[in-house]
Amino acid sequence: MAQQEIPLEWRKTVCAILASDDERLIWWEPTGRKRYDAIPGCDWTYEAHEAFRNYLSLPNPTGCHKVMDEPPGETYDFFFQFKGRKFYGKILLRTDRKRIVIFSAHLPEWEKLSCEMEDDKGKRK
Amino acid sequence: MKTKEEIFEVSIPTVEGDAIAYKVPVKIQLEWDDEIKQWLIGPEANKLIEDTKARHLGLLLPAQFKELRERYGFSQKEMGELFQVGEKSWTRWETGKHRPSRSSNLPIRALYDGEISINYLLKQAGKPPMKTAEPTVESVETHLHNWLQTVLGSCHLTVDMVYPENTVKPVLMESKAETDENEFHLQLAKLAFEEHGMTGVQEAEAMPKPSQRFIIAAPTHVYKQPRLCTQPTEA
Numbered sequence: 001m002a003q004q005e006i007p008l009e010w011r012k013t014v015c016a017i018l019a020s021d022d023e024r025l026i027w028w029e030p031t032g033r034k035r036y037d038a039i040p041g042c043d044w045t046y047e048a049h050e051a052f053r054n055y056l057s058l059p060n061p062t063g064c065h066k067v068m069d070e071p072p073g074e075t076y077d078f079f080f081q082f083k084g085r086k087f088y089g090k091i092l093l094r095t096d097r098k099r100i101v102i103f104s105a106h107l108p109e110w111e112k113l114s115c116e117m118e119d120d121k122g123k124r125k
Numbered sequence: 126m127k128t129k130e131e132i133f134e135v136s137i138p139t140v141e142g143d144a145i146a147y148k149v150p151v152k153i154q155l156e157w158d159d160e161i162k163q164w165l166i167g168p169e170a171n172k173l174i175e176d177t178k179a180r181h182l183g184l185l186l187p188a189q190f191k192e193l194r195e196r197y198g199f200s201q202k203e204m205g206e207l208f209q210v211g212e213k214s215w216t217r218w219e220t221g222k223h224r225p226s227r228s229s230n231l232p233i234r235a236l237y238d239g240e241i242s243i244n245y246l247l248k249q250a251g252k253p254p255m256k257t258a259e260p261t262v263e264s265v266e267t268h269l270h271n272w273l274q275t276v277l278g279s280c281h282l283t284v285d286m287v288y289p290e291n292t293v294k295p296v297l298m299e300s301k302a303e304t305d306e307n308e309f310h311l312q313l314a315k316l317a318f319e320e321h322g323m324t325g326v327q328e329a330e331a332m333p334k335p336s337q338r339f340i341i342a343a344p345t346h347v348y349k350q351p352r353l354c355t356q357p358t359e360a
Contacts, residue, residue, distance in 0.1 A: 020191065021170075021222055023168035023171070024167075024168055026168075027158075027165045027166065027167055027168075028165065028166040028171065029163060029165060030131065030133075030155060030164055030165070030166050032173070033133075033166050033174075034134070037133075037135065037136050037174065038136050038145065040136075040138050040142060040143050040144050040145055041138070041142060041143070042138075043138065043175075043178060044175060044223070044224050045171060045175070045181075046223060069163030069170065071158075071160070071162065071163060072160060072161065073161070074150070092161070094160070094161070095160070101158075101161065101163075101165060103352070
């Protein structure tokens with residue numbers, strides 16, 4: 001499946017949380033946080049939050065909807081620009097739609113997002 | 126809420142910012158989230174990580190920004206004007222919402238460390254000079270306490286100006302520090318005390334006479350170096 005436009009409602013809610021300056025609403029998955037910290041230039045998490053907001057506020061940002069049994073909530077992954085570099089991001093909007101968990105904000109390991117790779121696998125079959 | 130401790134290796138960048146110079150292990154607390162079945166890093170752990178990085182980069186911590194402003198009785202707007210960074214930036218640094226760049230931090234750190242005078246900065250900003258008040262015992266003690274708390278900040282070192290009965294000799298209280306870094310800070314504080322003949326916990330016979338009063342003072346600048354100066358005076 002190709003990337004799809006990330007739904008406006010998800011984006012608006014996530015951007016509002018990122019812009020809220022309320023740290024209690026934004027949590028990080030430890031491995032993702034470590035990977036972010038290990039990249040030169042990734043010193044402060046608020047910079048990642050701002051970059052997320054910038055991307056998700058674009059007119060038609062695209063990404064992949066991550067379908068998982070756990071965690072509950074709605075997760076999208078996408079590529080975004082961070083200090084002039086292409087980064088991979090993955091954010092979970094929790095079921096209460098008031099808090100988010102950032103799973104990833106780091107240099108991409110793959111050229112394509114997960115849903116695009118699934119698509120390639122399908123074509124090969 | 127279920128928690129567990131984990132070591133987080135905080136990456137400290139080079140001056141150029143294009144590589145990692147070294148890593149500092151910090152013990153952080155992860156919180157278990159029952160809904161999503163994951164250990165997560167919350168705001169407190171994140172603050173500890175970022176404060177560690179800021180300290181190693183030589184950046185002032187949020188509490189130090191506030192302390193510096195309060196030292197001169199300025200508003201956030203006035204501090205923003207003094208350093209030509211704007212009120213918004215100053216407020217963000219003071220609240221920890223943002224961190225200053227190394228270049229922005231430089232003159233602020235210099236003022237904090239007493240390397241440049243407030244009147245020099247006021248002159249550069251086209252403002253009249255300040256009259257500097259003579260420090261009082263209370264203000265010096267408060268500054269010293271704040272200094273220890275902010276410099277040693279995240280190590281949870283408890284420093285208290287305790288004057289046991291019949292003496293006014295201060296005692297360095299226990300530390301809850303456990304990591305190497307915290308142990309280093311504790312040793313720093315102990316050294317400062319010992320340099321002036323005061324150990325962490327005073328022996329009874331080593332106590333000064335009841336009539337003798339010790340004042341913790343900082344003759345030049347209390348913030349300038351990790352050194353406590355004591356001087357006996359008559360009570």
